Amino acid sequence: MIRLGLPVALLVLVCDQASKYWILNILDLPALGSIALLPVLNLTMVWNHGVTFGLFKGLGGVGPWLLTGVAVAVVALLLVWMARTDRASVAIALGAIAGGAIGNVIDRIRYGAVVDFIHAHAFGWSWYVFNVADASIVCGVAVLMIDSLFERRRAG
Incomplete structure (x- = not known):
């Protein structure tokens, strides 16, 4: 199923990096700060020095490299899992997670x-x-969780 998961990873990576390029270089959101798009949605510039929800941002200068190393190791494990799975939903979810992780590593x-x-x-x-x-990471994890619940029902 790696033939299914890798294109998903590439698609997520391209969409992620293209959106960030647009935010930084075309829109110049760092200079604008925040733009209201809808009553419930803004574009707001934040530099996240930590991981999810800003956790571990106090690691100093070594932080980005440490977090990058962990993310690269996780992506390697995801690719092994992707190569071994026979379930399309799992391969797609793993591709979404891997593509998102690589985008944030970049x-x-x-x-x-x-x-x-x-x-x-x-x-x-x-x-x-x-x-x-x-x-993409959150959606991929949600799919893995749902797939796991249904797999347990099928097995039990």
Whole structure:
């Protein structure tokens, strides 16, 4: 199923990097700060020096390299899993996760931080600012969780 998962990873990576290029170089969101698109959605520039939800951002200068190393190791494991699976949904989910992880690794190497810019909010609630890579990772993990639940029902 690696023939299915790798194109998904590449698609996620291209969409992630293209969106970040547009945010940084065409729109110049760092200079603008935030733009309201809808009553529930803004483009808001955030440089995430940590990982998910800004965790581990206090690692200093070694942080981006440490997080990059961990992400590369995780992607290698995901590719092994992808090569071994016989389930299309798992291969697609793993591709989404791997593509997103690689997109964020590229940011850490280029900028020392991840480019986050999608800000959803409603009724006084605000979600963390994220990017295409983050959304792909979350969706991929959700598919793996759902697939796991259904696989247990089929097996039991």
